[in-house]
Amino acid sequence: MAAAEGAPPAAVALRRSVGLATATATSAGLAFAAIDYLGVVSVMAYAPGATAALAILIGGVLVLLVAGIFSELNGLYPTAAGIRLYLARAVGYRTALSVTFTYMTTVVLVIAADAFLIGAAVRHILHQPSALAYVWIVVLLGLALTANLRGVRLAGWVQTLVTYTVLSGTAVLSVLALFHVGGAFHRPFDLFGKGSFSGIQALAFALFLYAAFEWVTTTAEEARTPRVITGALFIAPFLIWIVASLFALALAHLLPFSALHHSAYPQLLLGKAALGTVGELWMLALTVLTALNTFNGGFLVASRFIYAAAREGSLPRQFAMLNLNAVPWLAVVTLACVSAVVAAVVFATGEWLLLVAVGAAIEAGIYALGSLSLLILRRRETRERPFRLVAGRPLAAFGVVLFTALFLATGFSDPKDASHFSVAPIAVIAVLGALSTGYVLVFVPRLQAAAAARAAANRPRRRPQRPPAGVTEPAAGMGTPSVDA
């Protein structure tokens, strides 16, 4: 397989390919979900007032390191398999599979969290009893499930439009809140709220705001050139930084932290404080729009991952069953059901901030593993790549240490009280990791052995035997003639 694995072939002009604007929108859209509004509040728990914007800035600088690392890895392996293939080449197949299964659970968490947050926001606006939020959750997930089963997909340009609308809409409302309501910049130092600043945890949660931006590497196969993905990886964090910083400053300007900390819809509170009912509806519309990206992107990414894993033999083959729209229906239905159950647990317990902490910790862990992969592959892969990170080895080593520290800081944070530690996030991750690893070590070998035995028993090799080299081939009788003959 040397040639297929050798230097990436020159990009061929495809009839439909992804350019920089679409790739950037994909990256920013994957990162910026409704849960990010809560993510900003989580940053403010550790970095009060305007210092949250500073934490978001530093988080953005760290994310540029991640962008550099993933750009080089993507240049080496431009494939939809993404992090799974990087890890498989660096640390082995089983570890890669365990990590990817754990990573995919964050998709379920984000889908569930977004369903909960959007349901809560809609219920709030309609002044309905809190119990009705779960009805909205089920309705949203049901719509997403139906659309996916019918093979409905957002066109690329719609996804791009939605992403830029959400980002610009949030930024514009935040600017209006800062400049037109109470004149935040007349007394800018008032923006620096009171409270303790806990740098490492603030950074870890700031990193979460950019989480999943690197998933754009899974579209590498449809990019016009490899540099398109590199460009998107560096531009998208810049867009998110602007929007998240403005949003944090506007929150600090208009709302006391005590009003935000226990709210599932801080964006609606900001909209109301800035522009009254119009602002509230404005932010509700943007929140609902984020669902299009989360449900479209999240369901597609996760269900196709499940399909590929089932086809490969790493999950029961029933997950690869297709309906007449060529959609892996069992994968999609399972995803929707698990998301509904997780959303119900969140709804019943009110622990949505725990999801933020778990997501932030897993993301930091993935960045540490990405850095480790680059460190190892720098030694093993000497071939040219379209992007090479300057000082790649020391930066990758730095990334391993830094993101591991951030993983631990978030893993032991108390999502509800910044002054306390908690083992809840790390415990959730440990359980998810143990389940994934146990499954990969115990069940995957059995599944693969069963698949091999089934194939051997049911289906002899179809390809005709070739005569040995030097023996004249018979004139006829080998298979069917070519359709082009």
Add this chain to the structure above:
Amino acid sequence: MADWDELAEALADYTISCNSNERLRKMQRDWSRTLHFACSDNETTFSMEVDRGEILSTPEGLLGIPDIVVRTHSETFCDMFWGDLNPVQKYLRGEITVQGSQEDVMRLDVISSVIWPDA
């Protein structure tokens, strides 16, 4: 290393299996694409024209502007078109490389998945 004659034989069998499978044709009814295939070991290239799920032709050479480009060894292509290997396993290990949208890559695999579910 497989030559064009072997590939053409495999492609002919693949075409018949695909076009005669009614369920597959129904699934792929909205899928019309031009595919290019390039062997990484012997520089053989060939194309595939698919119209609403029906494979119309599989000529040698690169014809038209592609929606998908697939690259791997000629032997892998042969085994894949005969249904003797699971393309997803090769793809996830980086042994088959593809240019094209994720949806199209999946649709291509759907063909193998439906006509050879045990591969």
